[in-house]
Amino acid sequence: MQVLQVQLEIRPDPAEVGRARRWARSRLVGSGIEADEPLSETLILLVSELVTNAVVHTGCPAVLRLLLTGVRDDSSGAPSGTVRLEVADLSACPPAPRHAEGDETGGRGLELVDGLADRWGWAHEGAGKRIWCELDRCEAATAGAAVSYSGDASCGVDAPCGGEAATSYKGFAYEAV
Secondary structure, eight states, X not given: OOEEEEEEEEOSSTTHHHHHHHHHHHHHHHTTOOTTSHHHHHHHXXXXXXXXXXHHHXXXXXXXXXXXXXXXXXXXXXXXXXXXXXXXXSOOOOOXXXXXXXXXXXXXXXXXXXXXXSEEEEEEETTEEEEEEEEEOSTTOOOOOEEEOOOOTTOOTTOXXXXXXXXXXXXXXXXXX
């Protein structure tokens, strides 16, 4: 089985969302997932939502990881396996899914992740957390999201970053883009 893992350091700046989408799109194309494929379009939307949440709700640096597992099926040439997106940040506050009403401009991100991903969840990572989602790369994939959420809605937008960014991600290689 073939595994590709790449990651990008994200600064706490809303402009990083566009940079993360461009970076992810180029990595997907490099792994054989064409930019106009529905899988690619869904993945880019998921990147946008997860990175936006990290940038807007934590104000902390983050790391976007893209993990592709599997190989091409020799009989059909179709890819199989899983694409996993992860965003790790330095805020210990868990994600707080909510339901936006009417004309509200926020509050739909995790609903989109829940509706588009095959699976999603989060876990504590060091002083912060890691939010992840997965999409299956096979024809038989179904879009029924399973969530792993143990909510604590007590954290607000001004949650502290929780320490030194350089030491929290020690051991990971970053790619400059």
